Amino acid sequence: MRKPAVFLDRDGVLTREKSYVLRREDLEIFPYAEECIAQIHQKGYWAIVITNQSAVGRGMLAESELLKMNEMLYARIGVDGIFYCPHWDVEGTFCNCRKPRTGLIEKAMEEFDIDLEESFFVGDRASDIETGKNMGIRTVLLESGYGSGRLEKEIEADLVCKDLAEFTRII
Numbered sequence: 001m002r003k004p005a006v007f008l009d010r011d012g013v014l015t016r017e018k019s020y021v022l023r024r025e026d027l028e029i030f031p032y033a034e035e036c037i038a039q040i041h042q043k044g045y046w047a048i049v050i051t052n053q054s055a056v057g058r059g060m061l062a063e064s065e066l067l068k069m070n071e072m073l074y075a076r077i078g079v080d081g082i083f084y085c086p087h088w089d090v091e092g093t094f095c096n097c098r099k100p101r102t103g104l105i106e107k108a109m110e111e112f113d114i115d116l117e118e119s120f121f122v123g124d125r126a127s128d129i130e131t132g133k134n135m136g137i138r139t140v141l142l143e144s145g146y147g148s149g150r151l152e153k154e155i156e157a158d159l160v161c162k163d164l165a166e167f168t169r170i171i
Ligand SMILES: [Zn+2]
Pocket: 085, 086, 087, 095, 096, 097, 098
């Protein structure tokens, strides 16, 4: 079925922001996340996670452990898809999937029938907002992670919300 998507960053949006989450025990899912995903579904959107996980490329996080974390997210909060960039950009050998690049969204669009025009990108960092802008979709900055205090650049989201629960109430 063709539906718009709410693209969600993981850390700071669905889970508590930590510098690195290297073991599944460290993945701290926000208590409201499950209800938010249910709301997103009820309102007619896909819930799709788009996340940079460069700790894999740095050799700090085994990809198998990341896949276990993904299984936890599918099982506990019911997201539809999780797309991650495991790469660490060294020596300018850029992949096309690390946010703010749009490769992961393009991949999601191959697997899901997405009405992009009505979609949102929700995140807590400048790279998230840039990703949304690069796709030409509406952007939402959450203050539940790094928030505006940690925006690396002057960049303006279409909407600023305290957390995902506030966003899902108003869409
Ligand atoms: Zn990548």
